[in-house]
Amino acid sequence: MTPLPVLQPPPLVAVRDLSVDLGGHPVLRRVTADVERGRVTAVIGLNGSGKTTLLRAVVGEYAYRGRVTFHCGHDHSRPRPEHVGYVPQKLTLDARLPLTVLDLFALALSSRPLFFGVSRRVRTRAAALLDRVGLPGSERRPVDGLSGGQLQRVLLALALEPSPELLLLDEPAAGIDFKDQRGFYELIGRLNRETGLTVLLVSHDLAMVRSHADHVLCLRDGVIACQGSPAEMLTRENLARTFGADSEPVPHFTPTV
């Protein structure tokens, strides 16, 4: 009897020949990569190599040439906002605004103006999400009184509602001390394992990439220099391809070989 063919599920996002120009300059050139369903894919590269641009092009915030195909939702149609959660590199909201954590949830989750008060539905969801990211009972805390690590967790909680299929994290742990950083990446790993959430993240922390990513995209000057498993990508040779031979060795990081 002929064995049945094993059907490979399509990647959650297939990026093909993606090119982006910003301000009249090429920023990404012919990037081809798959974001596999249920996996953690990390993007690494020097400042200005195009990592944020790649994430923003994937969610359709930048015009691009080439193709980005999503296989989200039942009908595999174009991604709708509820399919994608995004934790930005920088908070564009002024964190000094006199807002509480609950106000942020109300702004994000409810369609009615803040001055009508926060609905019970939003309170219940906020409590559950804050619990999930390890900040139970933080609803009343002012946003400007949160540490960098706590703020990142609040942004993560906001990105988890409604429950996305794809979570994009742009340097989620930048500026956070190493202990909080480790906790943050462990939280992401747990979400990935327990819920099958697909994660595409940008990180400069190669040790975290080694322990938490399944696949690594190495960007150099807007081009994929190499891609593969962390064990393959975090070698001296591939790090030199990504960061330049002159930057070797990467500080505080021991390559695979």
Ligand SMILES: Nc1ncnc2c1ncn2[C@@H]1O[C@H](COP(=O)(O)OP(=O)(O)OP(=O)(O)O)[C@@H](O)[C@H]1O
């Ligand atoms: N809106 C814009 N207009 C013009 N150029 C831009 C714009 N946004 C980004 N760039 C340029 O595109 C290049 C890539 O930027 P991008 O933010 O994607 O880099 P990155 O890899 O995320 O860097 P970092 O590690 O510093 O966050 C940079 O040279 C940047 O100056």
Ligand SMILES: [Mg+2]
């Ligand atoms: Mg960036």
